[in-house]
Amino acid sequence: MAGEQGHSFAVNDGKIGRVLIAFMAVGFVALIAAGIAAAWVTGEMARHSQAVSHTYEVELSIAETRRLIEQGETTRRGFLLSPTTASFLDAYNTTAAALPVATKRLRQLTYDNPRQQVHLRTLDKHLRELLALRAESMELIVAGDIAEATERFREELSSVRLRQIRAVFDLMAREERNLLRTRDAQQERSISLFYTVLVVAGLLLGAVAIAALLVVVRYTGDLAQSREQLQQLNESLEAIVVDRTSDLSRANDEIQRFAYIVSHDLRSPLVNVMGFTAELEAATATLRELVERAQEEAPAILTEDAQLAAREDLPEAIGFIRTSTQKMDRLINAILALSRQGRRVLAPEPLDLMRMVGQIRDSMAHRLDETGASIDVVGSLPALVSDRVAIEQILSNLIENAVKYRHPDRAVEVQVRGAAAADRVWIEVSDNGRGIDPRDHERVFDLFRRSGTQDQPGEGIGLAHVRALAYRLGGTITLRSALGEGATFRLSLPPTLSLQEKS
Amino acid sequence: MNAHQSVSIVMIEDDEGHARLIEKNIRRAGIMNDIKHFLDGTSALDYLFNSPHGPMLNGPALVLLDLNLPDMSGTDILAKIKQSDGPVKRTPVVVLTTTDDSREIQRCYDLGANVYITKPVNYESFAQAIRQLGLFLSVIQVPDIEE
Numbered sequence: 001m002a003g004e005q006g007h008s009f010a011v012n013d014g015k016i017g018r019v020l021i022a023f024m025a026v027g028f029v030a031l032i033a034a035g036i037a038a039a040w041v042t043g044e045m046a047r048h049s050q051a052v053s054h055t056y057e058v059e060l061s062i063a064e065t066r067r068l069i070e071q072g073e074t075t076r077r078g079f080l081l082s083p084t085t086a087s088f089l090d091a092y093n094t095t096a097a098a099l100p101v102a103t104k105r106l107r108q109l110t111y112d113n114p115r116q117q118v119h120l121r122t123l124d125k126h127l128r129e130l131l132a133l134r135a136e137s138m139e140l141i142v143a144g145d146i147a148e149a150t151e152r153f154r155e156e157l158s159s160v161r162l163r164q165i166r167a168v169f170d171l172m173a174r175e176e177r178n179l180l181r182t183r184d185a186q187q188e189r190s191i192s193l194f195y196t197v198l199v200v201a202g203l204l205l206g207a208v209a210i211a212a213l214l215v216v217v218r219y220t221g222d223l224a225q226s227r228e229q230l231q232q233l234n235e236s237l238e239a240i241v242v243d244r245t246s247d248l249s250r251a252n253d254e255i256q257r258f259a260y261i262v263s264h265d266l267r268s269p270l271v272n273v274m275g276f277t278a279e280l281e282a283a284t285a286t287l288r289e290l291v292e293r294a295q296e297e298a299p300a301i302l303t304e305d306a307q308l309a310a311r312e313d314l315p316e317a318i319g320f321i322r323t324s325t326q327k328m329d330r331l332i333n334a335i336l337a338l339s340r341q342g343r344r345v346l347a348p349e350p351l352d353l354m355r356m357v358g359q360i361r362d363s364m365a366h367r368l369d370e371t372g373a374s375i376d377v378v379g380s381l382p383a384l385v386s387d388r389v390a391i392e393q394i395l396s397n398l399i400e401n402a403v404k405y406r407h408p409d410r411a412v413e414v415q416v417r418g419a420a421a422a423d424r425v426w427i428e429v430s431d432n433g434r435g436i437d438p439r440d441h442e443r444v445f446d447l448f449r450r451s452g453t454q455d456q457p458g459e460g461i462g463l464a465h466v467r468a469l470a471y472r473l474g475g476t477i478t479l480r481s482a483l484g485e486g487a488t489f490r491l492s493l494p495p496t497l498s499l500q501e502k503s
Numbered sequence: 504m505n506a507h508q509s510v511s512i513v514m515i516e517d518d519e520g521h522a523r524l525i526e527k528n529i530r531r532a533g534i535m536n537d538i539k540h541f542l543d544g545t546s547a548l549d550y551l552f553n554s555p556h557g558p559m560l561n562g563p564a565l566v567l568l569d570l571n572l573p574d575m576s577g578t579d580i581l582a583k584i585k586q587s588d589g590p591v592k593r594t595p596v597v598v599l600t601t602t603d604d605s606r607e608i609q610r611c612y613d614l615g616a617n618v619y620i621t622k623p624v625n626y627e628s629f630a631q632a633i634r635q636l637g638l639f640l641s642v643i644q645v646p647d648i649e650e
Contacts, residue, residue: 267601268571272520274626279527329625 016219023212030204037197044190048183055180058109058116059173065102066169069127071095073162076134080149083141092138096131103127116175123168126161252342259339263332270325270332277321284314331448334461338447338468346387346472348497353381353391353427357416360396364403373403373412381427382420385496390469394477395429397462398489402431404456407484425495430488436481444479452483473497510645511537513558514567515547515580516599521622525567525599528630532637544575548583551591559591563645568616570600570607578610585615593646597636 072095079088103124110116133156140149156162291310294302354377361368361375368375384391395416402414410432418427436444440451447464466489470477474494481487512529516522522540529538541547550557551566558564566584570577577600584591595617602608603621611619620636623629 264571264601268518268521271601271622271626271629272518272524275524275629276520278626278630279524 016215019215020212023208023215027205027208030201030208034198034201037194037201041190041194044187048187051183052180054109055176055183058106058176061102061106061109062169062172062176065099065106066166068095068099068102069130069165072099072134076138077153079138079141080146080153083144083146089138089142096134099127099131110172113175113179116172119168119172119175123165123172126165126168130161130165256339256342259335260343263336263339266328266332270329273321274325274329277318277325280314281318284310284318287314330459334447334459338461338465341390341393341465342468342472344389346390346497346499348385348499349388351384351386351388351391353384353395353418356392356395357381357399360392360399363396364400367403371403371406371412373406373414375399375403375414375416378415378417379419381416381418382425383495384425384493386473386493387497390473394466394469394491395427397466398429398491401462402429402433402487404458405431405433405452405487407432407434407486420495423495425493427491427493428488429491430486432486435483435485436479436487437483438481441479441481445477509536510563510565511539511556511558512565512567512640513547513551514538514540515544515572515577516540516567516569517542517572518569521569524629525633528633529637529640531630532634532641534637534640536640542573544572544577544580548580551584551594552587557591558594559589563590564594565640565643565645566594566596568596568598568600570598570602570611578607578614581611581614581616590646595643595645599636 072092075088075092075095078085079092082088103120107117107120110120133152137149137152137156140146140152288310291302291307295307357375357377364375367373399414399416403412406412412431412433414429414431416427416429418425434452436451443449444451445463445467446460448460449464450458450460467477470491470493474497476492478490478492479487480490512534514522514525516525519542522542526538526540539550541550551564552559555561568577568580572580577598581596581598584594584596586592596615597618597620598611598616599620599622601622608619618636618639620632623632
């Protein structure tokens with residue numbers, strides 16, 4: 001069962017988090033790319049429509065210039081045929097004045113196109129000649145030289161100039177058309193590029209979403225699985241705890257039984273030792289009487305050794321046997337009492353600690369009066385549900401010790417304080433007594449071990465008993481002390497004693 | 504104890520020292536009845552139920568019983584005595600043992616023990632207790648075997 005504790009879980013939260021963040025980052029990048037593409041395409045569209053309108057403007061301008069030239073020609077011809085009609089002249093003058101404006105505008109519009117500029121320069125050259133001829137012929141007509149003017153006109157009609165001008169205009173128009181077509185193609189390319197970007201971004205987003213979904217699904221699955229494992233582990237852990245607890249309580253029971261049996265079986269021979277020692281004592285008394293009578297009536301038969309044996313050796317030996325067996329008896333009784341305490345069934349009940357300390361104080365009133373000792377409760381003591389007898393024994397042992405092991409120079413002051421903290425209740429008994437050497441802090445809780453000057457009666461049982469009781473109540477006892485500076489025993493207990501251990 | 508009926512005392516005690524001390528102190532109390540001593544339960548039961556001199560077939564008796572025996576528990580012997588048929592059933596049983604466990608005491612009385620005495624470890628108390636038991640034995644009425 002313990003092998004399962006080394007199990008490693010499949011779910012790695014950090015890794016999953018990183019993967020999800022990576023997916024989200026990819027998704028955002030795709031979105032940003034789509035946004036940039038859209039912005040770029042919009043810009044391209046704007047530029048394209050501008051270019052288209054520019055092209056139309058150029059075409060318009062070309063047509064206008066061409067119209068002015070053709071109109072100028074028409075009006076000149078009209079004027080030649082009917083020199084008296086002033087409206088022809090007026091119309092001619094108007095178109096002649098408008099022509100430079102139109103060509104200037106055309107130049108401006110095609111400023112950025114070197115090929116159109118080349119065409120324009122050819123056009124300019126032809127126009128200059130044409131305009132010069134026109135002006136000449138118009139002057140001739142105004143001067144009345146109709147024949148000369150007609151002659152010039154005819155010459156000019158036969159010349160290729162006008163046709164060349166028209167060809168230049170056609171070239172320019174075609175040029176603009178080509179330009180427009182190129183721009184349309186560009187436009188289409190950028191739009192299709194935009195759609196490609198959009199599709200790629202969409203696919204990427206979809207893929208990311210699916211991948212993230214899969215990861216989350218797998219993660220959830222792993223999570224459920226690991227939760228199941230955890231639950232199983234928990235259950236097996238509980239089983240282990242139950243096992244260990246029963247093992248422990250079995251071991252504890254075993255120790256208790258052992259202590260009980262041992263102390264009982266030790267008592268039996270002790271009865272013999274003590275019994276026959278008493279018999280020996282009685283016999284020694286008889287012997288001593290005999291020795292004394294022999295000394296009076298027949299001193300000759302009495303050796304010094306016999307006298308010594310009856311008067312000193314035997315009583316001394318018997319005395320030592322007696323004190324030793326008595327001590328052994330006390331120790332056995334102590335073990336018996338401890339083991340009996342361990343076998344006692346605990347009965348938790350709400351305890352009034354203030355009253356309990358008061359009762360302990362009352363029971364010691366006589367001793368307190370004699371020595372001028374005081375026992376005070378500082379503040380109030382916490383509520384506690386525990387075994388009355390056990391708590392009483394712990395507190396009275398601690399308080400009695402505090403009174404017993406006093407400092408020779410000062411009156412005993414014992415303070416009891418306590419509080420509930422988190423899930424524990426603590427009670428402290430502190431005194432101003434002789435204190436305990438830190439080296440002995442562990443030792444004083446051991447059975448039959450004592451510390452400091454051995455000037456007080458006792459077997460070294462009290463604190464062992466206190467610690468055994470504290471452990472049984474699910475608590476601990478700790479000690480703070482320095483030699484000559486008093487001691488503080490701190491008892492820490494669960495606020496409510498639960499009887500989970502089946503004793 | 505009615506001297507003319509010569510009630511015998513059956514002592515079942517595995518510790519010879521204890522047996523000797525008990526016997527000494529009973530004698531000191533002035534009880535001079537015959538004391539039969541057994542160190543284990545099997546031979547004691549055999550004597551009680553089968554011996555021609557035992558209480559089953561012969562005169563009345565009184566049992567002094569220790570609970571800690573090597574071969575069986577004293578309470579088993581007590582149960583066998585009290586649950587038997589015939590005169591042995593009416594034999595008074597004094598449990599004299601080191602065990603002062605309250606459950607054990609209760610169990611012995613439940614099984615029909617007449618007196619339960621814990622052996623005091625202190626010898627003076629022990630001797631005194633046995634002597635008092637002797638006084639008690641001197642006045643106790645034991646059922647007649649013939650009845």
